[in-house]
Amino acid sequence: MKTKQDTLFVGSLAKGLQLLRAFDESHTEMSLSELARITGLGKSATQRLANTLHVEGMLDKDPVTRRFRPSHAWLQMAYAYYWSDPLVGQAMPKLISLAQDLGETVNLAELSGDHIVYVSRLPCKRTQFAATIIGRHLPALCTSAGRVILGSxxxxxxxNAVETWPVLRFTPATTLDREQIHDSIERAAQQGFAICDGQMILNEIGVSTPIIGHDGRAFAAVHCSISAHTWTRAAIEREIIPKLQDTANAISPAFQSHRGIPVDARPEPSQG
Amino acid sequence: MKTKQDTLFVGSLAKGLQLLRAFDESHTEMSLSELARITGLGKSATQRLANTLHVEGMLDKDPVTRRFRPSHAWLQMAYAYYWSDPLVGQAMPKLISLAQDLGETVNLAELSGDHIVYVSRLPCKRTQFAATIIGRHLPALCTSAGRVILGSxxxxxxxNAVETWPVLRFTPATTLDREQIHDSIERAAQQGFAICDGQMILNEIGVSTPIIGHDGRAFAAVHCSISAHTWTRAAIEREIIPKLQDTANAISPAFQSHRGIPVDARPEPSQG
DNA sequence: ATGTCGCGTATCATTATACGATACACCCAT
DNA sequence: ATGGGTGTATCGTATAATGATACGCGACAT
Structure with missing residues (x-):
């Protein structure tokens, strides 16, 4: 029996994607049976799907251990994404200048439902590995970028967002109290920037300014990550914020919000 | 009729991937019919597959133009890739230091069949957009990275590689003559580095040193992109090469070649 | 040695599932 | 009006994906 709206839904394809999604921070390479276990797809099905993905070049297969792992094609997908996202093309040169100017790590974050995604990263200092690679998904409420966007x-x-969007603990200092998050967003709305302390990494400070579309809604943010050891609040507001704001404003005008659609208002996939 | 080895090949999945691959530099967003035309998949099939990909979050669909484009999930794939590639984790901090030290754009390139892929990029100067984003695939023979790897x-x-691997013209200065490419590789083999002039972008110089595995084969390279206007050959060899080599050597020891398998020796997908 | 367990692989009959053709609604040009 | 171009939806058919089953292998413990 079919759930309802699925005469134009290809199950095999969806299952194949399940396999791809099974790979993450903690599952970097997997045997056939591991894949089967994690996806819950059954040995035969997994075998066929994984083999297909391998033949199609989406999964590398170690000839000796027979374990699968993401292929270089996964990076090509990012490459294609970049061309398709008009914001990136506009922002990139400005972000590079900013990073060189500040000498600090600069990121471009976009809102994606109730999360933010780091779309571009320009690391200038060494940090956690996860903070140096693109594509990271974080709960919007836990990040300066998400908060400053929401502020708009x-x-x-x-x-509604403050009450319903997910939060997650990353450090002992991560704010889980929605009251406090609310206040933080209010402040961001008034000031035009957000500063978050030790939310993701201890002793790391996140600073963000919003990139605003025609309609006045922000859909992305310029983000800077700095060390609490070397920066005071005052110094940040004096030396970093203005430059971040200039950069964000320089990127802003041309764009329309197109991804920051509230989760519940997302386009209906299809409706019998 | 089936070709032969396809009882464990899921066609629908392969077709779905075809849709994904249809997006590139020149196809950044597509209508249903465009997709159908490009993939050659027929209207109905394309409709179903595209819809599936949309529902599964792999394709965004503009609610008004109804055109599809890569979603943020494409970046998450890159994220997962990074975790799965042991080289990246090792190299990243060293590359960051190098980029800061040189003040020039630094890249990490891996061999993938007869191409190289830019796996990590740390742009310090503005250049062509394509040179600032990860995942770019280039014919190995046309790049300093590819040549220095082949040199090992x-x-x-x-x-065999020099004779059969593809070359492509990017600038009027791109070397298409395989004799010259051969010589360039020989030189790289002897010197331990490669310098390529204006192969990808006019007035851009590419400099690479090899990252070598246990077996003595290189499978990746540290790459630096600089301007021909500000650098002379002598200055490059004096000030850049040594640092590149140090970085590459610092990354090398821990690794085994695992992707640089010659195209013809790639693991057979399955063989009835 | 010997048995067992887990793995990756291969085959096969069954029917669910993906298929192409077809038809409709819509918008923008002629 | 009209015609070509969209995106969408429906339906009967047979293709193509399915799960169970079986085999061969290596690791490990008995």
Whole structure:
């Protein structure tokens, strides 16, 4: 029996994608049976799907251990993504200048549902590995970028987001209290920037300014990650914020919000 | 009729991947019919597959133009890739130091069949957009990285590669003559580095040193991109090469060649 | 040695599932 | 109006994906 709207849904394809999604931070290479176990797909099915992905060049297969892992094609997907995202092309040169100017790590973050994604990273200092690679997905409420973006939303949506969007603990200092998050967003809305302390990494400070579309809604942010050991709040506001804001403003004008659609208002996939 | 080895090949999945691969530099967003035309898949099939990919979050669909484009999930694939590639984790901090030290754009390139892929990029100057984003695939023979890697291969393989691997013209200065490419590789083999002038971009110089595995074969390279306007050959060899070599050597020891398998010796997908 | 377990691989009949053709609604040009 | 171009939806058919089953191998413990 089919759930409902699925005469134009190809199950095999969806299952194949499941296999791809099974790979993450903690599953970097997997045997056939591991894949089967994690996806819950059954040995035969997994075998066929994994083999297909291998033949098609999406999975590398170690000839001796027979374990699968993401192929270089996964990076080509990112390459194609970059060309398709008009924001990146506009922002990149400005971000490079900014990073060189500041001498600090600069990122471009986009809103994606109730998360933010680091779309571009320009690391200038060594940090956690995860902070140096693109594509990381984080709960918007836990990041300075997410908060400053939310700050540009109408109060109604803002409230709803603060109450319903997910939060996750990353460090002992991560704020889980939605009251505090609310306040942080209010402040961001008034000031036009957000500063978050030790939310993701201890002694790391995140600073963000919003990239605003025609409609006044932000859909991305310029983000800077610095060390709490070398920066005071005052110095940040004096030396970093203005430059971040200039950069964000220089990127802003040309764009329309196109991804920051509230999760519940997402386009219906298809509706019998 | 089936070709032969396909009882464990899922066609629908392969077709879905075809859709994904249809997106590139020149196809950044596509309508249903465009997709159908490019993949040659027929309207109905394309409709179903595209819809599936949309529902599964792999393709965004503009609610008004109804055009598809890569979603943020494409970046998450890169994220997963990075975790799975042991080289990246080792190299990243060293590359960051190098880039800061040189003040020039530094890249990490891996061999992938007869191409090289830029796996990590640390742009310090503005250049062409394509040179700032990861995942770019280039014919190995046309790049300093590819040549210096090939330089570490046994002469037999090296010769074969020079004769059969693809070359492509990017600038009026791109070397298409395989004799010259051969010489360039020989020089790289002796010197331990490769310098390429204006092969990809006019007035851009590429400099690479090899990252070598246990077996003596290189499978990746540290690459630096600089301007011909500000650097002379002598200055490069004096100030850049040594640092590149140090970095590459610092990364090398821990690794085994695992992707640089000659194209013809790639693991057979399955063989009835 | 010997048995067992887990793995990757291969085969096969069954029917669910993906298929192409077809038809409709819509928008923008002629 | 009209015609070509979209995106969408439906339907009967047979292709193509399915799960169970079986085999061969190596690791490990008995």
């Amino acid at each position: 939303f109408p109060p109604e949506e803002r409230r | 291969f046994p002469p037999e393989e090296r010769r």
